[in-house]
Amino acid sequence: MNEDKPKIFIIEDNNDLSEMFKIAFEQKGFEVEVSLNGMDGITKAVEFKPDLILLDIMMPQMDGYEVLGALHNNTSMKTIVVINSNLEQEKDADKALSMGADFYLRKSDYTPFEVVKKVKEIIEERMGNIKYTRRPQPPQPPPVRP
């Protein structure tokens, strides 16, 4: 596994959609892990330690909000969460953002590659290139005593 690749974790119950986003992200050089339900997603996310989570809202058993709540309350993860949902009521977006999501994307407004592009922008903006590239830091010169 390439250490330099940014890690994306997709929690999406629709098989076709998750596969589609997986293809797009992998095509653009991301390391992608997919989970098809919320419960499984939380466990996997803790192991996978992604840079960004693409989270759906409308899911059976455990919806996106619950996952979002669980991620924030039960884990010490400081991951960017992007809500990727087709729910378009403003209250849904507001709710997600108030619960700690970083962005709200409406799936249907973007093509998969546009989503990838947006995600890239978000990661760069939030973390800077350092973490994104994960290059080893050059050794610091020892402090010179006067």
Place this chain on the structure above:
Amino acid sequence: MHFYLTVSAVLNGVISLFAGIFILFKKPRNTAKKLFAFFCLLTAFWSLGNFLTLIDQNGLFTTSSFWLTHIGVLFLSVINFHFICVVLEIEKKKKKIIWSGYLLNTLILAFALSQFFSKNTDWNNPGILYHVWITLWITYVIFSEFLLIKFRQKKQTMLMAFSNFIFFSALLLNLSPTYEINLLPFFNIAIAIAIVMLFSSLSNARLNFFGITKKITSLTLALIIGFSVSYLAFLKQEDPFVLLVFPVLAIITYFSVSSFFDSRFFYRILRLEHINDFKENINILFRQKNFYTNFQELDSTINEIFTEKLNISFTKIILLTSENKEHYDHFLKYFEKDTKGYLVLKNENREIGELCFPILKHTKKIIGFFILGNKPRHSIYSNEEIEIIKSAVFHIGLSLRALQYNFDLKTEVAEKTAKLNRQKEELEKSYEKLKKLDEAKDSFLSIASHELRTPLTIIKGYCDFLLSEEFGMLNEKQKNFQEKIYKSTNDLLALVGDILDISKLEAGQMMFHYSIVNIKNLINEVIADFKIMCPEKNITLVFANPENLEPCLNTDPKKLKQILTNLLGNAFKFTSRSGEITVRIRNYPANSHFLQIEVQDTGIGIAEDAQKTIFDKFSQVENYLQKSYNGTGLGLSIVKKIVEKTGGKVWVESELKKGSSFFFLIPQKDE
């Protein structure tokens, strides 16, 4: 003078005889009535004896007329005393006095023809026994009067007292010639009047009607005094003009006597104050309070005053209901004939009460009865009391009607309130139902659009993969097909969004979030999105803002953006190649309360009749078959609804083949 005396004696005798025989003829069981009959007959004996004496110029009937006169006059005072004792129900206590009176008078009668009684039959020389008899006679009369006055409370025997007084004064004056006092014929008439008074009061069993007593007594006294004085004056002066004094004197006497009877002083003497007191109480009761909140209150208030002031056992208001109507049937039958009267309850009904008055609604309908309990023994209701009770019953009727009205009103209010409550509940239920339906619709729309979008997103996504050619190259045809799929998918997605928007607008669920918006920046943002589409059709898109204004408006930026996007989308759709589209700020809040923006195109234009329906839903559908323009026609409908929600207005000015201008006004939202 002899003539007058004779006539008056005959009149007197006939009246007394008639009264006595009439009472006896009715076979009275009552001792008082029997005694009164004898009293009348004795008066008749005396009067007729007197008459015989007067017409007997030749002394033919001297002895018989003397006997007749004496039998009458001797026993009158004793039988009167006996009668009064019976009426006052103290007969047993005064038994000795009564019977000793009879005995003494019989003894005197035995010696009536002796020298001891009268030295001759002319009565002009009375013997010693005559003086004894007249003393005894006067004593009994005075004693009777004393008893009548003493027991006036027990049984208000005012009429009896006054008629007795008139009778015996007149009789005494008739006997006065014995003591060489001139006999006046008028006193015979007074005796007749007194007999009639006693007779009428006894047959009515109302010895206590003070009003009549007052009138008769005043009149009688007026006549007696007026006539006597004028007559005596005439005898001395022998001038007929002196007789004119009579009417004047009679009138003065009448009014002074009757006003004396009306005076409080007189009432106090007679201890009749309770009647006035009772009357006042009743007046106050109904003047102060004509309205009672419930029946018990009315009943108990009435009961309290009546029992206290009239000294009776109880009063009772009986309301007629369908249940007790049968029970009081005999009362109803009685009052059918006489609604103004009252019923003295006979022995069989005595447990109900003594008197029964009908309580009337309006003038005819009986709604109940007012029953008064028994007076204490030896006492009966006076006519004054009955008059007051009648007026009280009238007021009770009024109060009952007010109560009934109040009750009806309350019932009506309660019924209406219950009805309103029921309706309210129903409304609440249907509101809840509608709310649930609305929520269901809302969530249905939301879920439906979500479910529609998911497969569309997938189609769009894979289409994009193919078009990006990152997974293999496409030939021109394939690329063209893919582009068509991609575009249609996008249109479909937009349609889903529009339908959801219009549903939300129609359901009033569209939320507005106001903030201060820089209009110039917002228009630039929208225009930037559309600039990408310009090269395709070689369209020039212009933002005309010559003065470089930066107007700000308190509005919902997202909605304003949506309006502009829809209008520009519409303009792009209908503008052919090399056309021009201009967005212009026409007015802004610095100049007016409204922001006015124009979106102008050089497109196909809109026919005048179509301009009216262009903002209706799916208005484009009709034209769809003729011209192949994409879209559903929801865009302008959404614009209109959003603009109107903000309190603004949208309209179009257009000329076919030259182009259209869409204007919209959005008001500054007040803070």
